[in-house]
Amino acid sequence: MDAMPMKAYASFDKYLAGQKPAHQRIIRALRRFVKRVEPKLTESVKWGNGCWLKGKAFVSYVYSGPEYVQFGFVAGSRLKDPKKLLHGGGKYVRHLRVFKPSDIDRRYFAALLRHAVRRG
Numbered sequence: 321m322d323a324m325p326m327k328a329y330a331s332f333d334k335y336l337a338g339q340k341p342a343h344q345r346i347i348r349a350l351r352r353f354v355k356r357v358e359p360k361l362t363e364s365v366k367w368g369n370g371c372w373l374k375g376k377a378f379v380s381y382v383y384s385g386p387e388y389v390q391f392g393f394v395a396g397s398r399l400k401d402p403k404k405l406l407h408g409g410g411k412y413v414r415h416l417r418v419f420k421p422s423d424i425d426r427r428y429f430a431a432l433l434r435h436a437v438r439r440g
Contacts, residue, residue, distance in 0.1 A: 332363040335370045343384040349421035350382055350391050357430045358437050379436050383415070390415035391429065393436045400435060403428060 329335040336347055347370065354361060354372055361372040361379060371381040383390040393399060396406050396414025405428070406414035416432070418424060 327368050329365045329368065329370075332365060332370045335365050335368075339384040343389050346389040346418050346421055346423075347382050347384070349424055350389070350418065353424055353426065353429065354380065354433065357433050361437070374437055380433060387419070389418045391418055391424075392416070393432065395436060395439050398439055399432055401432070406432075 327338065329338060332351075336344055336351075339347060351363075351370075358372070361374055364371050364373050366378060366381070369381045369383045372379050378394045380394070381390070381392045383392060392408075392413055392415030393406075395412055396408060397410075397412050399406065399414065401414075405416055405425075407417060408414040416429065
């Protein structure tokens with residue numbers, strides 16, 4: 321069976337517009353959050369998902385899944401996660417599950433994002 325083709329988006333705005341409305345609210349909240357915590361990161365689209373870069377280094381991403389939005393970290397397996405909120409079983413990538421904007425634990429998410437930027 322062939323893999324489904326990945327949808328291409330020309331910009332983060334186009335990626336956002338292509339998501340279902342409930343997820344758009346979450347992604348907009350995460351976008352504002354990232355801009356506030358790490359304003360030097362640049363937005364991009366990689367592998368069909370919205371993401372944030374430090375220079376050319378891929379630091380964080382959002383993925384709109386069926387039930388929730390993933391706020392993920394490329395080197396997430398190397399982040400300190402005392403609350404054990406990061407999910408994922410791969411060698412590197414880990415993500416937080418965000419079901420609604422109020423799930424964004426600003427203090428904890430900020431600590432993870434800052435750590436990811438330092439490691440990036």
